[in-house]
Amino acid sequence: MRASRPAGRRVNAAPPADRAAPRVTPSEARLPKLDNLTLSRKEGWKQFVEASPRIRPEQLSPVQLRALGEGARADYDKARRIWHANLGPIKTPQLAALHEDLWDIIDSNLQDGDKAKGAVAIDAFPGLGKTTSVLAFARQYHRREFAAEGDYTTHGHERWPVCRVGLTGNTGMKDFNRALLEFFGHPGRFKGTTTQFGDRVLDCVLSCEVRLLIVDDLHFLKWRHTNGVEVSNHFKHIANEFPVTLILIGVGLAQRGLFSEGNSYADAVLAQTGRRTTRLGMEPFRIDTDEGRDAWRQLLLAVEQRVVLANKAPGMLAGELSDYLFARSTGHIGSLMTLINRGCQRAVRTGTEHLTAELLDTVKCDAASEAARRELEAALTSGRLTTKTTKINSRRKNKPSANMSGSGKRTGGAMRTAPRTVT
Numbered sequence: 001m002r003a004s005r006p007a008g009r010r011v012n013a014a015p016p017a018d019r020a021a022p023r024v025t026p027s028e029a030r031l032p033k034l035d036n037l038t039l040s041r042k043e044g045w046k047q048f049v050e051a052s053p054r055i056r057p058e059q060l061s062p063v064q065l066r067a068l069g070e071g072a073r074a075d076y077d078k079a080r081r082i083w084h085a086n087l088g089p090i091k092t093p094q095l096a097a098l099h100e101d102l103w104d105i106i107d108s109n110l111q112d113g114d115k116a117k118g119a120v121a122i123d124a125f126p127g128l129g130k131t132t133s134v135l136a137f138a139r140q141y142h143r144r145e146f147a148a149e150g151d152y153t154t155h156g157h158e159r160w161p162v163c164r165v166g167l168t169g170n171t172g173m174k175d176f177n178r179a180l181l182e183f184f185g186h187p188g189r190f191k192g193t194t195t196q197f198g199d200r201v202l203d204c205v206l207s208c209e210v211r212l213l214i215v216d217d218l219h220f221l222k223w224r225h226t227n228g229v230e231v232s233n234h235f236k237h238i239a240n241e242f243p244v245t246l247i248l249i250g251v252g253l254a255q256r257g258l259f260s261e262g263n264s265y266a267d268a269v270l271a272q273t274g275r276r277t278t279r280l281g282m283e284p285f286r287i288d289t290d291e292g293r294d295a296w297r298q299l300l301l302a303v304e305q306r307v308v309l310a311n312k313a314p315g316m317l318a319g320e321l322s323d324y325l326f327a328r329s330t331g332h333i334g335s336l337m338t339l340i341n342r343g344c345q346r347a348v349r350t351g352t353e354h355l356t357a358e359l360l361d362t363v364k365c366d367a368a369s370e371a372a373r374r375e376l377e378a379a380l381t382s383g384r385l386t387t388k389t390t391k392i393n394s395r396r397k398n399k400p401s402a403n404m405s406g407s408g409k410r411t412g413g414a415m416r417t418a419p420r421t422v423t
């Protein structure tokens with residue numbers, strides 16, 4: 001067990017009159033890791049669903065930061081490291097629109113058992129927030145079902161409204177069923193035939209009243225090999241037999257033939273799944289319209305609000321760095337969040353406590369965005385492109401829009417250019 005530090009050095013000690021103490025983050029230790037392994041078991045999923053929101057470390061001024069003792073400073077910086085590495089999920093227009101569509105589809109999927117349920121495929125490029133958005137949705141859905149129906153089913157089984165599996169390199173049907181059994185911690189997950197595994201899965205799904213089955217990284221499936229056809233048939237079987245809505249997530253699912261009719265047997269089998277599947281996409285941020293530029297600005301304002309650096313000033317990201325950040329991330333939220341996270345770690349480590357283009361230039365980002373960066377930079381520098389809106393409401397110049405809590409405003413389809421609210 002960790003020895004406790006003298007109270008005077010702890011971050012959560014009562015603050016001396018001359019300085020504010022950074023806010024306590026005792027819940028950090030209990031927050032679940034959001035990795036695939038944790039989420040592949042029901043206990044990990046429950047932890048994720050029930051975790052209370054992270055507590056933002058207190059914003060200290062440079063003077064207050066300097067006044068911290070060594071121990072308190074170490075605790076404060078650690079809290080900031082964790083905080084900056086987990087800044088989301090932000091309610092981007094893409095996330096909000098996807099959630100709206102998912103609620104529509106799932107809540108309309110209440111047909112009786114003999115009718116096949118529609119499936120959803122979220123098909124978009126990497127790093128656009130597919131997994132993040134779906135997990136945030138599934139978390140809300142789980143909580144809603146628990147609140148409405150209780151922890152146990154009428155037959156006394158544990159209720160698990162959501163089951164999530166991630167595919168890996170070479171998933172066949174038996175592996176897929178095993179992964180589902182693994183989620184439930186079923187004792188029969190080690191031995192059995194594919195059919196037996198399938199029967200056990202059905203049993204779990206029915207007993208635990210699963211309503212949402214999420215299959216992430218579907219592109220790992222070798223579609224046109226025997227495994228792919230097998231699993232695709234299996235999805236059809238699930239849609240027919242199981243009272244669940246399937247949410248399939250992957251990259252390039254359309255190109256892999258999930259929605260096409262095709263000529264071969266394999267194509268036809270895939271098409272059968274495709275016919276029952278609603279395709280939703282996620283788009284990167286765009287700056288070719290005022291609406292798009294405003295959404296970008298709102299995102300930066302929301303990120304800026306979350307960043308905890310002593311020298312941060314209003315407009316640090318949304319004003320001075322708007323073009324720069326767009327060029328570096330090419331409008332992909334995954335690249336942007338990586339850059340901000342790494343930039344903040346460096347700003348804390350080096351003591352600059354502020355994000356600038358010079359500092360971010362020293363931070364490496366993912367290879368794909370680095371490759372696209374030069375071209376965009378040239379366009380932005382020459383004025384052919386800009387991230388600045390022509391009409392910015394002066395009242396919300398340096399603040400994210402008022403609707404921060406995102407109280408369920410209808411935002412339209414996930415593929416459409418999204419409206420402005422980012423929370």
Ligand SMILES: Nc1ncnc2c1ncn2[C@@H]1O[C@H](COP(=O)(O)OP(=O)(O)OP(=O)(O)O)[C@@H](O)[C@H]1O
Pocket residue numbers: 087088089090091092095125126127128129130131132133250251333334335337338
């Ligand atoms: N709404 C959001 N708010 C904050 N950060 C986000 C949001 N969406 C995505 N991110 C960030 O972008 C990163 C990539 O997101 P995510 O893993 O959800 O993308 P993906 O589309 O599932 O990518 P892949 O296809 O590689 O699985 C996340 O690690 C997260 O940091």
Ligand SMILES: [Mg+2]
Pocket residue numbers: 130131132216217
């Ligand atoms: Mg993903």
